[in-house]
Amino acid sequence: MDRFECDYAEGAHPKIMEALMKTNFEQSPGYCTDSHCALARKLIQEACSDEEAHVYFVAGGTQANVCVISALLRSFQGCVCVESGHINVHEAGAVEATGHKVLALKGEDGKLQAETLDSYLTSFWADPNTEHMVQPGMVYISSPTEIGTVYSKSELEALYRVCQKFAIPLYLDGARMSYGL
Template identity: 70%
Template sequence: GHIAHHEAGAIESSGHKVVTLKPENGKLKAETLKAYLADYWADDTHEHIVQPGMVYISSPTELGTVYTKAELSALHNVCREYNIPLYLDGARLGYGFASKDNDLTLADLSRVTDIFYIGGTKVGALFGEAIVFNGDKGLDQDFRSLIKQNGAMLAKGRILGIQFEELFKDNLYFDISRKAVEQAERIKKAFLSKGYKLWIDSPTNQQFPILPKDAINKLKEKFAFLIWPDTGEPKLITRFCTSWATKDEDVDKLIDEINKL
């Protein structure tokens, strides 16, 4: 995930440490979290080990999977048991809501997390995200001061608010997110129709076909997509992403090239 492997070590540079736990299909399971926290506090030498202070997850995940209401509730219960907040990175939240696997609403999300954010820049906003603090837990104490201390206070913050006001008018946020997922499903079907397998069956705007290198080289001539690190295998995992701005004609061109492979 971004918090551990990207952003140039931003969390560590702020004086904290990221401890990663083994996921399942990109998602942190409540049992995994419970076992880690129980082991930490049962260790007589835990004062020498980094103390867990918050749980950070992303939905959709880096693998395009989404957390269900039951999964988030289970995680939240563990967090409450150990008195640490549950934070959900919602950079791609709109695409998660548009997923066929989604059973959450924004109201649900406010009940099963302590803090989450509504991604703006990945779903049509020019800049900014909307951070939501749930309940009266004091987690937002001094937040505006912390923003200023880190050089992130916008001089014209109302512009940020206007964007979200417009995105949430007439269901626009959800409609344009749904369009991206529909485009991704078209791409997925095209790869499957050609006999290519998927690394993971993502229900969101990220798709992960496993392709031979000659097919990758042909598609790279006309399209931009991510290639997983080369392990020396004859086939590699790729990642194709759609967005709110993906046009029908662009997907048509990609599908046409896939059919020629």
């Protein structure tokens, strides 16, 4: 049985363990200044077709989410996600510690539905008191979700269209993407 609900529930693939064993006794300066990080940075720049792209490595997914979300949001904005979303349930308030509220909406099978998002954003902007409320500034989803469901291409496209309609970014946390594939 394949289970996709948590990336911490499995050990490492044998090829990863093999690669770690090959480099186990290497000494390096650390803090992303070693040759392995330099190569990874170069490969990412090539994949992005931008040799000047700034690539930063952080310790984990929570730190990556905090960096991206706090960089994209203005001080008065929050991040919309599904109630079971990783940033709402499993990251110990890391996003909210930056001063940005997590705006959780009901989902279906762990997924945020485009219709739900559109209805929420439409209602928010129709409310005459919006200047007194946390403004939705972006949308966060993870795929696979916290319960192991995977967004279809059409679901992602529908969410993206809603985000475009309201001129807010759609952020896909792909921390578990490789095993969801």
